[in-house]
Amino acid sequence: MRDLGGVAGGTRVGSNVSLMAWRWRAMLVRLVLALFTVTCVASHSAAADGRSESASDDRKIDFNIPQQPVSSALHAFAGQTGWEVSSPADVSEGRTSPGVQGTFVPEDGLKAMLAGTGLTYRLIGPQTATIERETSSGVVPAVVAAGAAGAATGAMAAANGSEGYTQTVQKPVKVPEVVVKDVKERPHREELLPEYAGGDVATGGRLGVLGNRDIMDSPFNQTNYSSKVIQNQQIRYMADVLNNDPTARASASTSTGADDFSIRGFNVSNADIYFNGMVGVAPTFFNSMMAESLERVEVLKGPSALLNGIAQQGSIGGTINLVPKRAGADPLTQFTGSYISSTQFGGHADISRRFGSEKQFGVRFNGVYRSGDTPIDYQSRESALGTLALDYQVKRFRVVADLGYQYQNMQAIRDFTTVSSGVQVPKVPNNRGNYDGPHDFNKPQVYYGDLRGEYDILDQLTVFAAVGGSYRNSRYVLTNRNITDAAGDLEPTSTQLIAETMAAWTVEGGLQGRFVTGPVRHQATLAYTYFNRFRKEGSGPFTDVPQSNIYNPTFGPAPDTSVDPALHKIQDMTLTGTTLADTLSMFDERLQLTVAGRLQTIDNTRFTANTGSIRSTYYESAVTPMVGLVVKPWQRVSLYANYIQGLQQGPVAPLTSANAGEIFAPFVTTQYEFGGKVDFGHLGTSLAFYQIAQPSGFVNPTTNVFGINGEQRHRGMDFNIFGELTEGVRLLGGAAFIDSELTKTEDGLNDGHRGIAVPRWRFVLGGEWDTPFLSGFTLFARGTHNTSMFLDQANTQEVPGWARLDLGARYMFLQPNGKPVTIRANVTNVLDSGYWDANSFGQLTVSDPRVFWLSATIDF
Template sequence: MRGSCAAIMVAGLWLVDPGGARAEEAARGGDIPLEEITVAGTTVAGTATPRGIVPAYAGGQVAQGGRLGILGNTETKKSPFSVTSYTEKFIRDRQATTASEALALDPSVRATQTTGAPFDSFYIRGFPANEGTSGEFAFDGIYGVAPSFRVFTDYAERIEVLKGPSAAISGVAPNGGVGGVINIVPKRAGEDLTRFTLDYGSVARGGGQFDVARRYGQNREWGARVVGSLRGGDTPFDRQSETTGVGALALDYQGDRFRAWLYLLAQTDRFDAPLRPFLLRAGVPVPKAPNGRLNLTQPWEYSNIDDRGGLLRTEYDLTDQITLFGDVGGAQTEVERYFASAPTITNLRGDTTTTPQFYDLGVNRLTVDGGLRARFDTGFVRHAFVVQASRYAEDTARRLPPGNGTYLSNIYDPILARTIAPTVIDSRPRLSDSTLTGVSVADTLSVFDERILLTLGVRRQGIEAHNYVSNVGTLASSYDKSATSPLVGIVVRPWDNVSFFGNYIEGLSRGDVAPTTATNSGEILAPYVAHQVEAGVKVDAGTIGGSFSAFQITRPIGELSPQRVFAQTGEQRVSGLEFSVYGEITPQARLLGGLTLLDGVLTKTALAANVGNIPIGVPRVQLNLGAEWDLPGVPGLTLTGAVIYTGRQFVDTGNTQALPDWARLDLGLRYATVIEGRKTTFRANVLNVTGTNYWAGVASFGTFFQGAPRTYLLSMSVDL
């Protein structure tokens, strides 16, 4: 068996080695403890293990497919869409503690924040995601369960990215994202596991994690997995400390006809002196990026975020061809923070003005869905049919009193300012509420032993929303809209290892929320429709795979006018070419990464002079390339490296202020061995090895973060 190979084919069935752990031991030449091998057959939606996850591809870094909303788990070569699923093994080897860090090698994704910020935000295919108070993360394919601001990887078995608008198959994204969907596949009990991990990061932050999984019963039909972690200490940023805690429980029952999964999740995130994005005063050129460790935020500014969530999923097979399913879940987020939303850079010297504000937010969500999946034949045509109805409800309450003072500083020479006491409002008035309802129908028709697959679907979506006057709670605006979102996808496989695919899909989104910098801050704009067309080819050479696709996405956008009024007056079009590669070059060498070329243009704007300009935050080039090499002569020792490059990005729609392009180099070593019969893995990673100073990325409202400094990560994992 090759080193790090995650699965082998026997008599047409996949014999799965989750994460490639036994294969890594074989590569070291040590004794391999025989464990239960899971046999995964073909489900209605594709190939998946009984734990509901698609097996890993050769090299163990990505999976052989991923979840396509209501279409379920689908093999890459049979999918009419672009989806990448990153494995737990890859996440652990990167020592990525958040979803943002785990997606660092995806060429279609860019984090617009740095590691010292109390939230994760992204651009996917040139469009923003997770930039407001509503979480854009899906949890096991369902919105409304995952944490709102940051997702920690402790409880993630896979982190999947479905690229492009997906309202017809995933429903409306709660915060309006159309560039793609990030789905967290939670850890579940598979083979028995008892793993302890100790980790340390510069400059003085450490902690540990435990991960325990067991199966019980005569047929191992009952499963339980418990994950917990606690980390704390000083980060690489001056005067900053962070404490995080995570607890997750997954219970499941796998009967002959009935199956059920229960997930419970809690996490807390405490920041002192969290990093904030910067605003740039109009007419001021972008100054040179400061040293990444410098921190403008004061020690008395803070962010406290607590998340709780739960999800119950059930399935019942009426017959061998018909399955009923139903899900219910929800989450609660509590935020208390005191800092400036975005310090303003006032000149090329890097002088800043900062007005901290107290911010108290509560978000409650409830999601329910149910439906039916069926397999049947009509003549020589095979069908995989699904119908689903869903309801998502969210309400938020917030108090955001005005700032009580301002302090001056400089990005190159931050000052320690006196404490500014916050203005306090006792009540927390309602801010907004929304209800998203939908009914979806989809059918995948296949012929000639799945050499040709045609997916047709439609979703009728309703969006009802109310917005209330900030700090007052009286109704300010409301709407009740509905629309129909279609999808068409086709896959043609002239050879088993080559797939040509194409799709047309629409994304219906709740309107943007006006940012805090707008005079109508908090107002919800009317919903809008995005359109995507995409075509490409996927190749699987057995141990190495890749894809090429061309796409175009068009959607309306909200704009901040010169009078700082936020309104839906623009339209943005992004065309792109995506190249990706993954898998094993040789049994000792692995690749993961790709290249995305973007051509973004503003086709409509409030100011006629901006028509034809490049949208905020859309670079021309995004390049990611990661590699691993098992060093000869030292069994178990692996050298890792990654290069991440982002082209120039504009901060304003007038294209007068631009962040320069930047590149980052990451290096690492991993040593897997057996100590007293226990599998033990040591990892050492250095992010931003050269200590490059750079501006990390631009959010849709023109704010931008400094890049993180050189960061050292160490860990040791032991399987008992």
């Protein structure tokens, strides 16, 4: 069953807590803004360090770069020199470099490599260059195109999902960039790594306390979805990003009003989603995170106790990290109007600017409001979001801050459903029906914020710190129904109003250093993390809900929601961790070994509802190690392996057992993984094989002693593909296979059976095609197939497999002022397929019906 006591979060409370709520919100806002202002002012003297310097690199290097596309040659050049080179995609595309062989200083090598290509370079800093077009009259900035051809190129760039666009010669504008990173220096911890070809995913993402890593330098399988996917697929809630992923999936329909996830077959609670690398900040907790303010959704597959610490809800299948949008180099003023069937209308404003002599200070605002009926019977949904992102960046100092507010009001929630033991899963009802009725609702609102900063004390030593938090309040009515027979009958139950508040704080700090010992380069990290969550809850009187049927529902009276229940504390949880990690590299980083350990402590006190008396306490510590290996036998091939653990709070023996009350050490889940990644230049692939073993506990029927006796083991394969198959054709998706097996079960009754809600296969493949017959017009299609699952450990209750087709199109054209307009149309579940989906708690949800999405985005 879904643990509403542990997962549901946030509430709108009555007058007895409203003053406290407003004081907490004001304190959070003042704290983040004050800290941001103080750090910016204190670091202003460091601004001179961020000014451009002349290039100085007199080393002579033996070049051996053969003839190849310019973009590939630039990657090779960066790898051999350690330079950073940027090139707009439309500039290098279709051009071939003659290569360069011989001994040169880097600048001369770059010049020779661009000979005859019609391109030149401009030095913008130490060992830093940008590529530009060359004409007979001099250098034309790469962002300028001429006449109608430029307009056409701009249309295609925006249609491809590019963040920028190209205009006529009179008005130079931004175009997407292919950034060639210096492979010999790690990115800054807060540095947003560039997008991969096609723009759907990024070339890297955050690895917890280790900071950002390029995927080719990471000993893990990670997919980092970009804001272009969010915008072009018209994604309104973060969970829908996972529709593009074969390994990670949202295991609940949007009609539930909450997110539930599965990664590598294990549950990942939406309460365990990270925001800028910190847990407890994102507005989740029985609440769907709105997606319009997100720049990246980073999905790390597998346990990550070393990287991110123990998850507050015990999730071990993987990690989802959200990265907010920040101000770009160019001003942005954009508005999107949208329509979602059946009658939801909304608007989204996205505005950003940079200030200062060197544009070191950035501000970005995102505001969203939507409201109206959904295609589900009786159901409506209101959503509001406001975010403000601030950043200040000079050479040695970088600081970012985020402030956000999210509100949702979902009426007539279609909630999770269970099936009685031994009963076959009935045929799915009409996917537009709502057997839960019109009375269930959820009204969460969340105030959240964070502040992150890092300072380079020395060229090779960085100190970093972060603080974040959230305050949530909600009122909700949920009726969890149970199906009692194959005819779809629902047993009678009761329901009530729940009011809840939660406050969470998280802190992180540490040092990251780079040094050399003989032939070995090191990147060492020492970090400390602290997280605290405090929850209160209250409830109204029970209301009886009569017997019903999923095909022909009947509803009882509405529960009493006029009450203002008194709130009592129900949980106080503190999680701490100290991490020491070192990445050792040799042979120009072709061999990388990461070794790390983390000491973690769980301090969790639960209180009895309505009284506030202590119900249980739990205090335990554990050390979790990690070893990761990366080997690059060739420039564009990365082989990797890892050993890492997941951590969950250990159980307490039940009162009926002979060892009642015994507290067990935290559950340790172990993963072994190896795989490979290949970058074909414009198309990327990854293949991973893994084993994850999660322990489980039960009472031995012979001795009546509770112990950690069972295990759920997953052996699987992940395959991902992304990027441009050919010019104008992009792919995103893959396949996942999971061999799930229960071992050492009670009396061996379920040995060899599959785990709950684990499909054997899942296939996802999406593609975009920039049509040649109409410039700026792009078509989209995505197919998904999920094989059958079981709802119980006995594997007697089978949930049939399902398939779904999603389609879309968009058309971009330029206004007379040269600014773009993009019209988008998407249809999810085109064939209106009705099916059950299931989660790891053995609960069912009905699939969403066919939904139409229309929007128009205008730049001003």
